Amino acid sequence: MKVDPWNVSGDIDYEKLIKEFGTEKIDKKLLERIKKHTGELHYFLKRGIFFSHRDMNWVLDEYEKGSKFYLYTGRSPSGDMTLGHLIPLIFTKWLQDKFGAELLFQFPDEEKFLFKDNLTFKDTEHYLHENMLDVIALGFNPKKTKFLIDTKHATAMYKPACMIAKKITFSTAKAVFGFDNSNNLGQIFYTAMQSVPAMLPSYLKGKNIPCLIPYAIDQDPHFRITRDVLPKLGYYKPAAIHSVFLPPLTGPGGKMSASDKLSAIYLTDDEKTVKKKIMKYAFSGGKPSIEEHRKLGGNPDIDVSYQWLRFFEEDDGKLKKHYNDYKNGKLLTGELKQILIDKLNKMLKEHQIKRKKAESKINEFIYRA
Numbered sequence: 001m002k003v004d005p006w007n008v009s010g011d012i013d014y015e016k017l018i019k020e021f022g023t024e025k026i027d028k029k030l031l032e033r034i035k036k037h038t039g040e041l042h043y044f045l046k047r048g049i050f051f052s053h054r055d056m057n058w059v060l061d062e063y064e065k066g067s068k069f070y071l072y073t074g075r076s077p078s079g080d081m082t083l084g085h086l087i088p089l090i091f092t093k094w095l096q097d098k099f100g101a102e103l104l105f106q107f108p109d110e111e112k113f114l115f116k117d118n119l120t121f122k123d124t125e126h127y128l129h130e131n132m133l134d135v136i137a138l139g140f141n142p143k144k145t146k147f148l149i150d151t152k153h154a155t156a157m158y159k160p161a162c163m164i165a166k167k168i169t170f171s172t173a174k175a176v177f178g179f180d181n182s183n184n185l186g187q188i189f190y191t192a193m194q195s196v197p198a199m200l201p202s203y204l205k206g207k208n209i210p211c212l213i214p215y216a217i218d219q220d221p222h223f224r225i226t227r228d229v230l231p232k233l234g235y236y237k238p239a240a241i242h243s244v245f246l247p248p249l250t251g252p253g254g255k256m257s258a259s260d261k262l263s264a265i266y267l268t269d270d271e272k273t274v275k276k277k278i279m280k281y282a283f284s285g286g287k288p289s290i291e292e293h294r295k296l297g298g299n300p301d302i303d304v305s306y307q308w309l310r311f312f313e314e315d316d317g318k319l320k321k322h323y324n325d326y327k328n329g330k331l332l333t334g335e336l337k338q339i340l341i342d343k344l345n346k347m348l349k350e351h352q353i354k355r356k357k358a359e360s361k362i363n364e365f366i367y368r369a
């Protein structure tokens with residue numbers, strides 16, 4: 001298994017990641033504590049889709065003392081967004097609503113320019129626009145959400161980035177990211193830019209404000225550095241909460257990749273495309289023949305349609321029924337696929353309408369110093 005900010009491959013063992021990365025598992029006690037404030041638990045928490053954290057108890061201690069945290073997350077504009085990208089964002093919106101939190105949303109539009117051979121700034125500009133529409137469509141509160149775009153807001157970000165960069169040696173960057181002499185200078189500097197939003201409000205206000213960062217676990221190497229450096233500059237370590245990856249359509253394990261067109265469903269895909277991709281490519285946990293499937297049942301734990309329903313069917317009762325019906329052979333793979341197709345198409349249709357309306361709202365969301 002390989003999990004870093006630019007590569008995720010192999011069968012991912014999340015328990016092992018908790019150990020290797022040195023994070024903490026989200027346990028019952030923490031869930032209860034969150035529930036005390038939110039009233040109900042998001043199904044991502046109940047189902048272990050958000051499974052790991054750093055310093056959540058500290059951020060709640062502060063919150064209970066009246067020191068409210070802000071949220072920070074982001075998206076590197078390098079392509080069209082997929083269903084997989086939604087997971088941390090849906091959860092961030094829930095946290096914003098439940099805790100009334102401000103959100104700094106970073107679009108590091110230089111990141112993939114620096115890391116990909118064939119991506120130009122013209123491309124990133126295009127994807128930045130497209131991705132902003134998707135993010136706005138998710139319903140973030142425009143009064144409490146600000147988009148920080150690295151090349152646009154460089155003036156506000158560069159000093160803090162340099163303060164951070166000064167505390168990171170090349171040998172740390174090598175050890176954390178596996179860099180070597182072939183990496184370009186921009187790549188080596190980039191992690192400083194991703195740390196900036198974790199301190200920017202505190203830096204500007206001249207007082208420490210707690211920060212909570214929701215992200216898919218592959219981003220953790222960046223934030224290990226952030227947490228190491230910020231206290232050296234007199235700031236709090238940001239807290240973090242981590243999600244698993246949405247598995248790719250084509251395999252039981254791993255991560256959906258936007259660059260593997262077959263394994264991904266895009267937020268702009270139409271009904272027919274969604275249906276075609278799922279019917280054709282969704283990895284099945286079913287038996288080779290209908291007779292066998294009826295008799296022995298399917299395996300929902302490896303079936304990608306069922307796995308995806310865990311991420312997108314919010315009703316626990318319905319999900320459980322699909323699980324049981326598939327496991328005891330009452331539901332065939334094709335039928336389970338159709339349930340997923342209907343669910344996703346309904347969701348995407350609503351998203352695409354909101355996305356169109358988002359066009360006129362972009363300005364409201366852009367950070368202003």
Ligand code: TRP
Nearest residue numbers: 073074075076106108194215219
């Ligand atoms: N590096 C992330 C990406 O590749 C984008 C990002 C920037 C981010 N800041 C973040 C993601 C904070 C999560 C949290 O898309």
